[in-house]
Amino acid sequence: MEDYLDQFQRMKDIFLEFRVTKRTQAKVDKQRKEMRRQRALIRERVAPSQWRRIRDDDHDEVNELCMDIIHGETHFNFIKMHLLSHFYDHIRQFGNTPMYYTEIEELAHKMQIKNRCRQLNKNDAGHHIMHSYGRQHAIQMRLLNLESLQARGVNLSADALQHLDRQTSTVSQPVIWRRILKGRREDVSNVVDFSLIPGVSLEIIYLELIRYSRHNLPAAHRLPDHHAMLRALPVELQIQIEIPVLIFQEADVYTIHHARSTSALHFGHQGSRNDWVWVQAATEEMYRALWGRLFAKLVAFFKIRDYRFHDIVSRVAGVQMLTPVNTGRLSDLYGLVTVQMMEDWPGITIVDIGTILGLRHLIPEKDRRWPVNSQIDLRTFNELY
Numbered sequence: 233m234e235d236y237l238d239q240f241q242r243m244k245d246i247f248l249e250f251r252v253t254k255r256t257q258a259k260v261d262k263q264r265k266e267m268r269r270q271r272a273l274i275r276e277r278v279a280p281s282q283w284r285r286i287r288d289d290d291h292d293e294v295n296e297l298c299m300d301i302i303h304g305e306t307h308f309n310f311i312k313m314h315l316l317s318h319f320y321d322h323i324r325q326f327g328n329t330p331m332y333y334t335e336i337e338e339l340a341h342k343m344q345i346k347n348r349c350r351q352l353n354k355n356d357a358g359h360h361i362m363h364s365y366g367r368q369h370a371i372q373m374r375l376l377n378l379e380s381l382q383a384r385g386v387n388l389s390a391d392a393l394q395h396l397d398r399q400t401s402t403v404s405q406p407v408i409w410r411r412i413l414k415g416r417r418e419d420v421s422n423v424v425d426f427s428l429i430p431g432v433s434l435e436i437i438y439l440e441l442i443r444y445s446r447h448n449l450p451a452a453h454r455l456p457d458h459h460a461m462l463r464a465l466p467v468e469l470q471i472q473i474e475i476p477v478l479i480f481q482e483a484d485v486y487t488i489h490h491a492r493s494t495s496a497l498h499f500g501h502q503g504s505r506n507d508w509v510w511v512q513a514a515t516e517e518m519y520r521a522l523w524g525r526l527f528a529k530l531v532a533f534f535k536i537r538d539y540r541f542h543d544i545v546s547r548v549a550g551v552q553m554l555t556p557v558n559t560g561r562l563s564d565l566y567g568l569v570t571v572q573m574m575e576d577w578p579g580i581t582i583v584d585i586g587t588i589l590g591l592r593h594l595i596p597e598k599d600r601r602w603p604v605n606s607q608i609d610l611r612t613f614n615e616l617y
Contacts (some may be wrong), residue, residue: 592608
């Protein structure tokens with residue numbers, strides 16, 4: 233992507249003529265008209281043989297002057313060209329680019345200005361557009377107030393009730409999205425096999441499973457506390473999780489983050505892939521700007537089945553938790569939260585997959601610290617801080 237953008241920057245002049253605005257085109261047409269007028273005056277005073285030579289020279293001169301106007305008035309300095317430089321990191325982290333769109337602004341421009349302008353006679357258009365849009369907005373607010381009054385049981389007039397009945401539409405039930413584990417590995421069948429994947433001792437894994445069970449599972453369905461019984465529980469190791477994430481400024485439209493953890497296995501004919509995610513680790517009052525969320529590096533996904541309770545399955549993830557520097561305050565240097573490795577990290581932390589909120593992008597830095605990239609997309613920019 234970066235190579236293509238660099239090549240485009242070197243050769244973009246050949247595309248400038250396709251970016252000519254109406255204003256620039258009017259200046260070019262005016263220049264051509266002026267040159268034609270000057271040629272007509274010259275033609276009256278020269279012989280036909282001299283005129284052909286002058287005409288050819290003038291043709292090249294006109295083209296050069298027009299291209300100078302185009303190059304001076306036309307450019308590629310607009311937001312969509314700038315966003316291309318962020319797509320590479322975004323796609324590697326999230327798989328798609330739904331956050332980088334200008335549909336909201338373009339739709340508002342169309343609905344609030346262009347549609348109103350077509351209905352006017354173009355006399356004092358700005359005043360009439362604002363008046364029309366303000367009137368429509370006031371009517372919509374009135375309808376919302378009537379609906380609120382109706383919900384509270386206030387007696388409304390027959391005309392208001394009839395109008396509300398016409399405006400009411402059937403609201404479909406929201407789709408319930410959940411996290412899905414995929415990509416089962418066949419080389420793991422129990423806790424002993426699983427301990428070989430992250431290279432963590434069985435004792436630590438037992439303790440983490442017990443801690444997770446006590447904090448997250450109901451008392452009647454907790455995992456056994458005895459190590460021998462934990463050893464006997466079947467385990468399924470997965471390499472991918474699909475995480476539904478709300479699109480920025482949407483209430484029921486989701487995109488899917490594909491987070492992967494291959495441990496030491498290669499991914500896509502390259503090295504291993506263990507993505508960065510953020511986890512809801514505490515209440516929103518914790519960690520200041522992070523609102524109770526911590527960043528973690530995926531170690532493994534797995535399902536552990538408890539045959540004692542009709543094969544109840546716990547879907548969990550092993551992660552490497554990071555801790556915020558300076559309790560989550562923004563850095564005075566670049567205005568970002570910085571995270572670092574935990575000093576007393578046991579080797580793996582087991583969390584429920586329901587607490588994994590999505591993929592996140594960290595900026596590499598020295599001393600095992602990473603600033604959190606809050607500007608990778610609009611949703612992250614809006615949620616962090």
